[in-house]
Amino acid sequence: MSGSLRVAKTATAGKETILRTLFQGDIFAAPALLGNGIAPATVTAETDVEVLTTEREVLLAAIRENPEIALRILAVFNQRLQQLHETVHGLVSERAIVRLARFIHYFGVEQGTKLADNSVCLEKRFPYYQIARSIGITYEECVRLFKKLKPFVSYSRGGKIIVLDWEKLEDTASGDEID
Secondary structure, eight states: OBSOEEEEEEOTTSOEEEEEEEOTTOOOOHHHHHTTSOOSSEEEESSOOBOOOOOHHHHHHHHHHOTHHHHHHHHHHHHHHHHHHHHHHHHHHSOHHHHHHHHHHHHHHHHOEEEETTEEEESSOOOHHHHHHHHTOOHHHHHHHHHHHTTTEEEETTTEEEESOHHHHHHHHTTOOOO
């Protein structure tokens, strides 16, 4: 209903991978609710949140009354499956700098920006570790890649990201070489 949630999975070796960040209006835990009751990932509140919960039988009764609910859930599953496909493809075939630029671009578009000193500042703040775990790189590589983006992206303490040149960010996100 409100706030933001981090969805992550921890490998048996202890490494956490951030799968996605959920915001107001997003649904989660449907695989556990509709499947075997086992959640495929861990969800953690990043901010104060308000979550609407439902029981399996209540959801199934609501779906019988209004099949549009099932279509909405299927649309979310389809979107996440497509994102998973893109992520796997990106990890296998795209350079880390492209994945970083796409991450910044995605959150700028999806979660909004604000103007700050003639530049575009992402509304949400992202610490290095969260970005690194989201795009499949190490913390150290994330720091190094932000230095490569420095001519057109600024990162400051506390996870504040400012896009100084949106066009160059888009070029990098599309796989074009950076100058």
